[in-house]
Amino acid sequence: xxxxxxxxxxxxxxxxxxxxxxxxxxxxxxxxxxxxxxxxxxxxxxxxxxxxxxxxxxxxxxxxxxxxxxxxxxxxxxxxxxxxxxxxxxxxxxxxxxxxxxxxxxxxxxxxxxxxxxxxxxxxxxxxxxxxxxxxxxxxxxxxxxxxxxxxxxxxxxxxxxxxxxxxxxxxxxxxxxxxxxxxxxxxxxxxxxxxxxxxxxxxxxxxxxxxxxxxx
Numbered sequence: 392x393x394x395x396x397x398x399x400x401x402x403x404x405x406x407x408x409x410x411x412x413x414x415x416x417x418x419x420x421x422x423x424x425x426x427x428x429x430x431x432x433x434x435x436x437x438x439x440x441x442x443x444x445x446x447x448x449x450x451x452x453x454x455x456x457x458x459x460x461x462x463x464x465x466x467x468x469x470x471x472x473x474x475x476x477x478x479x480x481x482x483x484x485x486x487x488x489x490x491x492x493x494x495x496x497x498x499x500x501x502x503x504x505x506x507x508x509x510x511x512x513x514x515x516x517x518x519x520x521x522x523x524x525x526x527x528x529x530x531x532x533x534x535x536x537x538x539x540x541x542x543x544x545x546x547x548x549x550x551x552x553x554x555x556x557x558x559x560x561x562x563x564x565x566x567x568x569x570x571x572x573x574x575x576x577x578x579x580x581x582x583x584x585x586x587x588x589x590x591x592x593x594x595x596x597x598x599x600x601x602x603x604x605x606x607x608x
Contacts, residue, residue: 394413399486400446402422403431410442412500412525412604415481415490417509418553419531423447427506430588434597441604442489448508449482461512472535476515483512484520496524502600506530506588507557514565517544517574526603528596532586533561538572545575547599551584 394401401424404410415435416427424445431443448459461483462475491501494557501524505513510532517527518534530549546569550562559580566578579595588596 392443394428399449400444401428403428403435403443403544404437405442409439409440409591410494412438412496412502413442413444413490413496414438414502414504414604415487416443416445416599417461417503417505417512418445418448418459419463419507419509420448421452421454421456422457427504427509429516430504430593430596432575433593434600437597437601438604441600443601446483446486449479449486461508469535472511475513475535476535479512480515480519480536484516487516500525500604502506502526502528502565502603503533504528504530504596504600507532507586511535514546514557517546518569528597528599530592531557531586532565533557534565534568538568541572541574543574545599545603546577547596548576548578549581549588549595550579551581551586551589551592553583554586556586 392401418426424447424455428445441565448461450460452458462479503513510529513527514534515536518536518538519539519540523544526545528547548562552559566576569576
């Protein structure tokens with residue numbers, strides 16, 4: 392089956408229908424929904440009953456070329472970042488609700504996979520929404536939000552130690568905060584990896600999704 396484009400992203404039906412779970416991919420700033428679709432292509436064989444959706448950021452990228460963003464990075468600091476994530480979240484939530492309705496699934500059957508800014512949005516969801524998710528895999532991101540919902544969603548954090556855009560200490564800080572709040576957290580700092588998703592990182596994400604969404608004996 393091929394990816395199908397729709398109003399705000401791309402959908403990939405499960406290898407074996409009907410879908411029993413959904414993975415939503417959230418790209419980084421300045422990119423678009425096509426950026427993370429190769430992950431789904433790699434993972435699909437191990438998750439045959441899982442549908443995949445890659446969403447475009449809810450705003451046009453304001454950095455000067457054709458791309459999308461979840462929120463602006465202009466004049467960003469920690470306080471503004473938290474506010475912008477919170478302001479951007481309702482538009483993402485509306486899309487998550489729409490996709491779950493499309494596939495006739497619930498939040499207990501949803502996994503969010505984010506990269507960079509997309510990771511911040513995914514982590515905001517599980518930190519603020521009591522519906523939570525079956526799993527979150529967050530690549531090269533940070534927890535920009537206060538934890539208010541305690542959804543107990545299993546979270547996998549993956550970050551390169553050589554990341555010059557978002558330092559690996561953000562992984563440690565997110566892991567500490569989420570663990571203290573009662574979340575099950577697996578955190579992986581990958582040596583000599585920059586601001587990207589490596590083959591090892593992709594394999595770790597796949598394993599986390601299989602554990603959360605795979606067919607149980």
